[in-house]
Amino acid sequence: GAGVSQTPSNKVTEKGKYVELRCDPISGHTALYWYRQSLGQGPEFLIYFQGTGAADDSGLPNDRFFAVRPEGSVSTLKIQRTERGDSAVYLCASSLFGGANTGELFFGEGSRLTVL
């Protein structure tokens, strides 16, 4: 597709369940970012991939959160043992390059996660 695609757009789950959120970046973009946006807040950085590897995962809040990008394109954010505090919109962004040459980040519309 032309832009960053995220699925599902909405996910409702119960406390303690496992959740996967998918991001399909713009074709050819090597850098991929995950952010979390809570209600009334700006997006918070979670993790950055350059190619297949996680170059910076300093924003992941704890070890229940994990993300992969096995082929350097699609990425999956995985949340184990979900808690109500995990409820937020999870945003994915991609850019042509990463690191010091980062250009414009293109954001998806986000996946809204609600944990009951």
Added chain:
Amino acid sequence: AQSVTQPDIHITVSEGASLELRCNYSYGATPYLFWYVQSPGQGLQLLLKYFSGDTLVQGIKGFEAEFKRSQSSFNLRKPSVHWSDAAEYFCAARGGGGADGLTFGKGTHLIIQP
């Protein structure tokens, strides 16, 4: 710690009036600076960015921003707003070099009065 502050949570402006949204940053060195807009049901869209050079930056949709090192500010301006400008606006910063992600402010909600 690196931070971005947007002092105004809400701003109400009449259609056709001028607009200024404030942004201050706290970084060890001058970061890369960005303004994004987020409309309901849409992803974040980049309005403009500042890396270096001319401190007055032109963006899309008639927006501009001015980088002022002495004030650690990067305020967004528009001479005449349109009803379609109603949205959430985010200022963001990124440290020069490296793989660290953007740090966003909490956003300013812009309301346009007819």
